[in-house]
Amino acid sequence: MSSYYPPIWDVVSYIPSGKVATYGQVADLAGLPGRARLVSKALRAAPEKLVLPWHRVLRADGRIAFAAGSKEADEQRQRLLEEGVQLTGLGVQLKANQWQPDLQELLFSLKY
Numbered sequence: 294m295s296s297y298y299p300p301i302w303d304v305v306s307y308i309p310s311g312k313v314a315t316y317g318q319v320a321d322l323a324g325l326p327g328r329a330r331l332v333s334k335a336l337r338a339a340p341e342k343l344v345l346p347w348h349r350v351l352r353a354d355g356r357i358a359f360a361a362g363s364k365e366a367d368e369q370r371q372r373l374l375e376e377g378v379q380l381t382g383l384g385v386q387l388k389a390n391q392w393q394p395d396l397q398e399l400l401f402s403l404k405y
Contacts, residue, residue, distance in 0.1 A: 300324060301335040303404055308349040311376045312392035313385055315353050322394065322403055333358070348372040349392075357383040 300323040308314050314322075316329035325331060336347045348369040352358050359366035361383055370380060378390050394403065 295331075295335070295338075297323075297325060297328070297331055298335040298338060300404060301332050302339055302343060302345060305332075305336065305345050305347065305350060307394070307398065307402060308346055308392050310346070311378060311390075313349045313351050313355075313373070313378060313387070313390050314392045315351055315355075315387070316358075317353055318391075319350055329353070349376075351385060351387075355385045355387040355390075 301319060304319050304322045305314075308319075316332040317327075319332045320326060320328040323332075332350065336345065336350065339345055339347075357366050357369050359369060366383060370383060373380060373385070378385055
């Protein structure tokens, strides 16, 4: 396991229900700017006992990263819909649904 993974898991755990974040945004908030692909690796490597809202993390364009029609894409889409996130196909309007941590979260909750 990479020592970079725990800060990524921490950030993902703070994404609230009904909101989404991009892989790049998670990397930035974890203190790893430019490491969006590392976020994907960290989510795949998360221990089963660590329950993360992985379904709230999307590509930079607001789309689900899994292939259309795949089991994973369908599961992610369904979970987002259950949380009230509106999707068009496999995409989300980021302006309306993207998580923007407030100052308190940035200063006291997220660990860099």
